[in-house]
Amino acid sequence: MDMLADVASWALIAVGTFFLLTGAIGILRLPDVFTRMHAAGMTDTMGAGLVLAGLCFQVEAGLVTVRLVLVILFLWFTSPVATHALARAVLHDRDLAGSASGPDGRNGGTSSKP
Amino acid sequence: MSRIAGLWIVLYSLWALLSGHFDPLFLTFGAGTCTAAVYVTARMGIVDAQSMPVHLAGRALGYLPWLAWEILKSNVRVARVILAPKLRINPQIVHFRASQRSDLGRFIYANSITLTPGTLTTGIVGDDFEVHALDVAHVDGSENNEMNRRVTALEGEAG
Amino acid sequence: MLFVGATAGLLVAMALVMCRALLGPTAYDRVLALNNFGTKTVLLIALLGFLAGRPDFLDLSLIYALINFIGTIAVLKYFEQGRLGAEPRALPPEPPERGSEHEGGP
Known part of the structure; x- marks a missing residue:
């Protein structure tokens, strides 16, 4: 059982680190802000989630596990909100810059309020 | 009502689990603090289906x-x-x-x-x-x- | 060994993201990179805690996750509106027919 938990932990942390590195490469490699946001979302969801889940298997179930789960939850709840705020700010900026219709034909109306 | 109870339970579990102290004095302080916080929140009228979606x-x-x-x-x-x-x-x-x-x-x-x-x-x-x-x-x-x-x-x- | 490897990978990823923050053509690229750098810092603190055998560090990473989020939102709000405070009061007073609605406390 202990052995199994150790193997699971190794696998999770290794895959998580792989996603972290891939996300960082994506942030460097992709051409513009929006596409970079996809790469950033990758580190926020899978990279962080898998590494922290792997750490969960390193300790006895207890208060430390609760904290790890809380960190994962906070990251997963805040990451889309921050990404959306960033996307909205970029679109707002482009609208202000005077391009009434952006490069992809969208026309104003960046309100996020339903 | 279930929303207010749910908020209290969430706050109290956070208090207990993050402090890591389980002696009666601390648990009593936590209960008092959570009750005060829930009272203020309920009085502000922001405990609704959007902030506490317990039905989901x-x-x-x-x-x-x-x-x-x-x-x-x-x-x-x-x-x-x-x-x-x-x-x-x-x-x-x-x-x-x-x-x-x-x-x-x-x-x-x-x-x-x-x-x-x-x-x-x-x-x-x-x-x-x-x-x-x-x-x-x-x-x-x-x-x-x-x-x-x-x-x-x-x-x-x-x- | 496991933690050392993960920490090394994480540090490389942080260096790459920092490159983007320094290069970033627009200010938004920099904000994106810094937000991402903050997320990685959360992980770094957690990993360092395990590396040092002191999982108490997780409290710090919990707080850092929240501060990182609030900081990003604050910077973006500043970009978008040019200020950080609440909406300034409209200079002309409310018309009397709408002013009768409850204002202030309950």
């Missing part, structure tokens, strides 16, 4: 594992796009029509879209979702794509 708790247990699996799949897809020697992307903004009836349902749908890498919600007007996609070919823009159906089912009849 049961169905969310079925939705979250599916969402996690979906996030894993799209992560692998985006990782393959990024690591490919030649960058093959086709970024574009697409429009979705969402079938959720409540703001909370739309909020959950929008955040689920953003959480799966490769798609990202940039704006919502009414039931029209403006979604930026890393590669349009990966997106099912029809109204009855699986995520939309699942979030609408999660939202339930209460709407």
Whole structure:
């Protein structure tokens, strides 16, 4: 059982680190802000989630596990909100810059309020 | 009432679990603090279906594992796009029509879209979702794509 | 060994993201990179805690996750509106027919 938990932990942390590195490469490699946001979302969801889940298997179930789960939850709840705020700010900026219709034909109306 | 009780339970578990002290004095202080905080919050009138969606708790247990699996799949897809020697992307903004009836349902749908890498919600007007996609070919823009159906089912009849 | 490897990978990823923050053509690229750098810092603190055998560090990473989020939102709000405070009061007073609605406390 202990052995199994150790193997699971190794696998999770290794895959998580792989996603972290891939996300960082994506942030460097992709051409513009929006596409970079996809790469950033990758580190926020899978990279962080898998590494922290792997750490969960390193300790006895207890208060430390609760904290790890809380960190994962906070990251997963805040990451889309921050990404959306960033996307909205970029679109707002482009609208202000005077391009009434952006490069992809969208026309104003960046309100996020339903 | 169940929302206020739910808020109290959430706050109290946070208090107990993050402090790590379980002696009676600390637990009493925690109960007092949580009661005061819940009282103030309830008096502000912000304990409603949007801030404490306890009515979704049961169905969310079925939705979250599916969402996690979906996030894993799209992560692998985006990782393959990024690591490919030649960058093959086709970024574009697409429009979705969402079938959720409540703001909370739309909020959950929008955040689920953003959480799966490769798609990202940039704006919502009414039931029209403006979604930026890393590669349009990966997106099912029809109204009855699986995520939309699942979030609408999660939202339930209460709407 | 496991933690050392993960920490090394994480540090490389942080260096790459920092490159983007320094290069970033627009201010938004920099904000994106810094937000991402913050997320990685959360993980770094957690990993260092395990590396040092002191999982208490997780409290710090919990707080850092929240501060990182609030900081990003604050910077973006400043970009979008040019200020950080609440909406300034409209200069002309409310018309009397709408002013009768409850204002202030309950």
